[in-house]
Amino acid sequence: MAYERKFKIGKPILEVNNISLAFGGVKAITDTSFNVLEHEVRAIIGPNGAGKSSMLNCINGIYKPQQGTVSFRGQVVPNITPNIMAQMGLSRTFQNLALFKRMSVLDNILVGRKLHTKTNFLEVALQLPKVKKEEKLNRERSEEIISFLEIEDIKDTPVGKLPYGLQKKVELGRALATDSSIILLDEPMAGMNVEEKRDMCRFILKVNDELGTTMVLIEHDMGVVMDISDRVVVLDYGKVIGDGTPDEIMANQKVIDAYLGVEH
Amino acid sequence: MKPIFMTYTKKDLINLAVCMVLSVLIIPTFIKTEYWYTSILIPWLCLALATIGQQIVMGYTGQLALGAAGFMAAGAFAMFNLILRVPDLGFVGSLIVSGLIAAAFGILFGLPSLKVRGIYLMVATLASQFFIIWMIDKFGWFKNYDSSGIITAQDIVILGKPFTTPLAMYFVCLAVTTILTLLAMNMARGSTGRNWMAVRDMDIAAESMGVSLLRTKVQAFAISAFYCGVAGALFAFCYLKSLEPVAFDIKLSFKILFMCILGGLGTINGAFIGAAFILLFPVLLNAIGNNVFHGAIDATIISSIEQVIFGLLMIIFMIYEPLGMAKLWENLKQSMRSKLSSSGIKGVKSPVLKK
Amino acid sequence: MANELLFFMEVLVGGLLAGTMYSLVALGFVLIFKASATFNFSQGAMVFFSVLAFCGFMQDFNIPFVLAFILAAFLMVVVGLCTERLVLRPLMNASEDTVLMATIGLGYVLEGLAQAAWGVEVRRLDLGIGDFPVPWIADNLKLFISALDITAGLVAAIMIIGLFLLFKYTKIGLGLRAVADDAGAASSIGIPLKHIMLLVWSAAGVVALVAGMMWGARAGVQFALVDLALKALPVLIIGGFSSIPGAIIGGLIIGAVEKILEVYIGPFFGGAIEGWAPYVLAIFFLLYRPEGLFGEKIIRRV
Numbered sequence: 001m002a003y004e005r006k007f008k009i010g011k012p013i014l015e016v017n018n019i020s021l022a023f024g025g026v027k028a029i030t031d032t033s034f035n036v037l038e039h040e041v042r043a044i045i046g047p048n049g050a051g052k053s054s055m056l057n058c059i060n061g062i063y064k065p066q067q068g069t070v071s072f073r074g075q076v077v078p079n080i081t082p083n084i085m086a087q088m089g090l091s092r093t094f095q096n097l098a099l100f101k102r103m104s105v106l107d108n109i110l111v112g113r114k115l116h117t118k119t120n121f122l123e124v125a126l127q128l129p130k131v132k133k134e135e136k137l138n139r140e141r142s143e144e145i146i147s148f149l150e151i152e153d154i155k156d157t158p159v160g161k162l163p164y165g166l167q168k169k170v171e172l173g174r175a176l177a178t179d180s181s182i183i184l185l186d187e188p189m190a191g192m193n194v195e196e197k198r199d200m201c202r203f204i205l206k207v208n209d210e211l212g213t214t215m216v217l218i219e220h221d222m223g224v225v226m227d228i229s230d231r232v233v234v235l236d237y238g239k240v241i242g243d244g245t246p247d248e249i250m251a252n253q254k255v256i257d258a259y260l261g262v263e264h
Numbered sequence: 265m266k267p268i269f270m271t272y273t274k275k276d277l278i279n280l281a282v283c284m285v286l287s288v289l290i291i292p293t294f295i296k297t298e299y300w301y302t303s304i305l306i307p308w309l310c311l312a313l314a315t316i317g318q319q320i321v322m323g324y325t326g327q328l329a330l331g332a333a334g335f336m337a338a339g340a341f342a343m344f345n346l347i348l349r350v351p352d353l354g355f356v357g358s359l360i361v362s363g364l365i366a367a368a369f370g371i372l373f374g375l376p377s378l379k380v381r382g383i384y385l386m387v388a389t390l391a392s393q394f395f396i397i398w399m400i401d402k403f404g405w406f407k408n409y410d411s412s413g414i415i416t417a418q419d420i421v422i423l424g425k426p427f428t429t430p431l432a433m434y435f436v437c438l439a440v441t442t443i444l445t446l447l448a449m450n451m452a453r454g455s456t457g458r459n460w461m462a463v464r465d466m467d468i469a470a471e472s473m474g475v476s477l478l479r480t481k482v483q484a485f486a487i488s489a490f491y492c493g494v495a496g497a498l499f500a501f502c503y504l505k506s507l508e509p510v511a512f513d514i515k516l517s518f519k520i521l522f523m524c525i526l527g528g529l530g531t532i533n534g535a536f537i538g539a540a541f542i543l544l545f546p547v548l549l550n551a552i553g554n555n556v557f558h559g560a561i562d563a564t565i566i567s568s569i570e571q572v573i574f575g576l577l578m579i580i581f582m583i584y585e586p587l588g589m590a591k592l593w594e595n596l597k598q599s600m601r602s603k604l605s606s607s608g609i610k611g612v613k614s615p616v617l618k619k
Numbered sequence: 620m621a622n623e624l625l626f627f628m629e630v631l632v633g634g635l636l637a638g639t640m641y642s643l644v645a646l647g648f649v650l651i652f653k654a655s656a657t658f659n660f661s662q663g664a665m666v667f668f669s670v671l672a673f674c675g676f677m678q679d680f681n682i683p684f685v686l687a688f689i690l691a692a693f694l695m696v697v698v699g700l701c702t703e704r705l706v707l708r709p710l711m712n713a714s715e716d717t718v719l720m721a722t723i724g725l726g727y728v729l730e731g732l733a734q735a736a737w738g739v740e741v742r743r744l745d746l747g748i749g750d751f752p753v754p755w756i757a758d759n760l761k762l763f764i765s766a767l768d769i770t771a772g773l774v775a776a777i778m779i780i781g782l783f784l785l786f787k788y789t790k791i792g793l794g795l796r797a798v799a800d801d802a803g804a805a806s807s808i809g810i811p812l813k814h815i816m817l818l819v820w821s822a823a824g825v826v827a828l829v830a831g832m833m834w835g836a837r838a839g840v841q842f843a844l845v846d847l848a849l850k851a852l853p854v855l856i857i858g859g860f861s862s863i864p865g866a867i868i869g870g871l872i873i874g875a876v877e878k879i880l881e882v883y884i885g886p887f888f889g890g891a892i893e894g895w896a897p898y899v900l901a902i903f904f905l906l907y908r909p910e911g912l913f914g915e916k917i918i919r920r921v
């Protein structure tokens with residue numbers, strides 16, 4: 001990347017230390033460590049079943065690893081739950097879409113504003129002035145994101161009725177709405193055509209560039225990974241087999257073997 | 265459409281105005297038979313209110329709860345005791361505190377929802393149903409040591425004025441139901457409702473956005489039980505005019521469940537539609553039995569038939585329209601509108617243009 | 620001291636035997652859940668429906684016992700067939716909760732039909748087995764245990780062993796287990812899903828009939844059976860929805876605990892805690908072991 005970055009890549013914001021996770025007899029992750037630096041675009045790649053999604057689920061507390069810790073801004077996070085991670089400024093999307101199906105696009109994105117909503121249910125029931133003020137601000141921010149993602153025309157449609165690609169976009173929008181400092185994206189471009197992928201890359205890079213949001217993404221499309229990421233970590237059978245810049249990864253013999261061994 | 269006042273759009277306000285004119289002016293002017301108030305309108309308002317409670321926990325938050333009648337009983341008996349023992353609270357004060365007491369039970373029995381869902385939760389909430397009724401039944405204090413088993417409800421007095429005629433009680437129910445319905449709409453359409461629905465549609469994602477499952481579910485259970493409690497108090501004081509635990513048995517919980525589901529899960533107006541249907545249908549069936557068959561059919565047979573039909577409707581709705589009558593109504597309106605606009609009638613804007 | 624122990628034994632055994640009746644109802648639940656992953660809320664209504672029909676055949680039409688039993692069992696097969704065709708198949712792709720609601724509707728239909736056909740009076744059902752202590756046991760072991768309880772226990776045991784053998788050692792059983800694991804895969808390798816579903820619903824119907832006869836002989840054949848059968852739900856929570864041994868043990872636990880609580884703690888609260896004790900017990904179980912005694916712990920995939 002030749003241009004001057006507004007947000008210089010900084011210290012580690014997220015560190016994964018010696019994580020091991022098993023489901024009964026299936027070892028999904030074995031003693032894995034890597035870090036993510038502030039403001040970078042970090043890719044996690046690996047064959048199917050390598051444990052990438054499980055890794056993200058450990059990071060935001062959906063799965064509880066049997067071993068290892070996750071540190072955020074240098075501090076080990078005890079008792080990780082999705083909620084605690086969200087409050088620390090980490091947001092995410094899911095591989096198999098986890099949208100609120102019966103709610104409209106706008107409402108989905110508004111849920112992303114949850115942590116910027118301080119009023120309680122009684123105040124909402126009575127529609128006190130401060131509720132209106134807060135709601136107005138949240139709506140404005142959500143509309144901004146909607147126009148940034150170029151999905152204005154579907155903002156009132158229930159997301160369950162949208163095609164897959166659009167749903168992926170909405171999910172990104174919901175993650176953006178949290179104004180988190182780090183966002184985990186689990187295969188944000190799966191099932192998209194070339195053009196849609198290009199759009200998605202543009203959005204990811206733009207957010208990273210303009211807001212300095214740290215991006216961690218799982219992606220199978222090597223072209224995309226090499227294009228947009230600053231650093232790449234490669235998992236295979238739950239273990240790290242490579243970690244470095246895209247160029248280093250391309251030259252890594254272990255990685256090449258893993259990918260030649262497993263057809264994609 | 266943009267809200268004009270609070271969370272209500274222009275359409276809502278028009279609907280509200282129509283309802284108010286109907287219920288405050290037209291009904292009292294034209295309906296003079298007491299039967300309509302005592303047997304239809306009052307129970308309808310009370311049960312619709314309880315159904316809103318069921319909607320909040322089940323339709324909006326997606327938690328299968330089956331204990332509305334238990335919370336109603338808690339509200340009703342709390343009301344009786346508050347008026348008896350703390351007369352200074354007054355009717356409205358007692359009503360609110362009764363709701364809060366029911367809400368406390370709601371919180372207690374809503375806690376299992378943190379761990380379990382679906383039928384598991386349903387069984388856990390059945391515990392509340394059976395426990396509350398048993399408790400009221402077994403501890404004489406709740407019934408003021410009345411041995412007859414049925415206690416007469418005290419007269420309703422608000423600000424020194426008695427509300428004892430059917431019409432007056434109807435107005436009491438109407439006022440309470442209207443206010444609580446409007447508040448429920450505000451919550452459902454605001455951030456509170458979004459949290460509920462997010463938990464309903466995809467709890468893990470909601471949690472990852474910072475929605476606390478604990479707080480949201482417990483809150484929904486509490487608010488739901490509050491609505492049921494107030495509804496139960498009104499049900500006992502305005503409709504039954506007496507208090508007996510068996511009036512709030514599991515059958516009533518099922519009835520409210522049916523009102524909620526057939527009316528339309530996740531809608532406030534569905535609560536009113538569902539309650540009206542479940543209440544009016546037996547009346548209709550009885551009328552047919554009396555007028556067409558001239559009483560040749562036994563009353564128990566008619567109530568059995570009613571049960572069969574409710575059951576069949578439940579199955580049919582689950583297969584063809586799990587979102588109930590409110591959704592049917594919505595679809596009907598939509599298809600009418602598109603028919604009108606496609607046939608080129610002037611003055612009717614198509615929904616697309618309207619946006 | 621010895622007397623107290625004897626009394627405790629009596630309470631315990633009585634509770635365990637009564638628990639087998641819960642097990643029987645729960646068994647019907649489990650059968651259907653295993654084959655179609657459906658929570659059949661109408662199992663209780665099926666108990667009421669089948670035994671009322673059985674009584675009706677015997678008492679209103681003077682049909683002999685065995686024939687009435689066969690007729691009632693056949694009726695349950697028809698009910699199973701209709702349910703499978705008209706309710707479950709259209710709901711194949713619906714959510715769990717939607718299907719559950721539909722079976723609640725089905726329960727209403729069955730209760731209504733039964734009452735419309737046979738009336739609402741309580742019927743006595745005399746199986747020729749008295750609900751009083753067996754003299755031999757009373758004399759020799761000093762335990763007062765009802766003959767009906769013992770019969771129920773035996774019948775439950777026979778049915779359970781029968782079903783167990785059926786599922787373990789016959790082709791049908793193999794098919795059922797395949798279907799329970801993965802309905803799609805099972806039908807794609809040629810296991811006739813339809814037949815298995817029909818079979819399972821019929822088996823559940825017959826189990827319901829037997830359970831109904833036991834309950835009916837004790838408490839009279841009446842609507843209250845539906846509420847009694849509802850207690851199969853806490854049983855299932857303790858035993859797990861998909862485990863036959865779980866249904867049995869869950870039933871025994873509920874039966875025993877409910878009796879013991881009722882006898883020893885109930886009097887302090889004015890009695891009748893049987894009404895809610897099983898549910899509260901189920902809640903504690905849920906908090907501690909949500910997957911039931913015999914269920915596997917499943918971590919939801921995301």
Ligand SMILES: Nc1ncnc2c1ncn2[C@@H]1O[C@H](COP(=O)(O)OP(=O)(O)OP(=O)(O)O)[C@@H](O)[C@H]1O
Pocket residue numbers: 023026027028046047048049050051052053054055095918919920921
């Ligand atoms: N909830 C779960 N229960 C049981 N096993 C699981 C669960 N989640 C993941 N696994 C197993 O853990 C292993 C890793 O799965 P994971 O989804 O993390 O892989 P992945 O790298 O994301 O693959 P893909 O590229 O296909 O998304 C797999 O063997 C998978 O079957």
Ligand SMILES: [Mg+2]
Pocket residue numbers: 052053054095
């Ligand atoms: Mg994955």
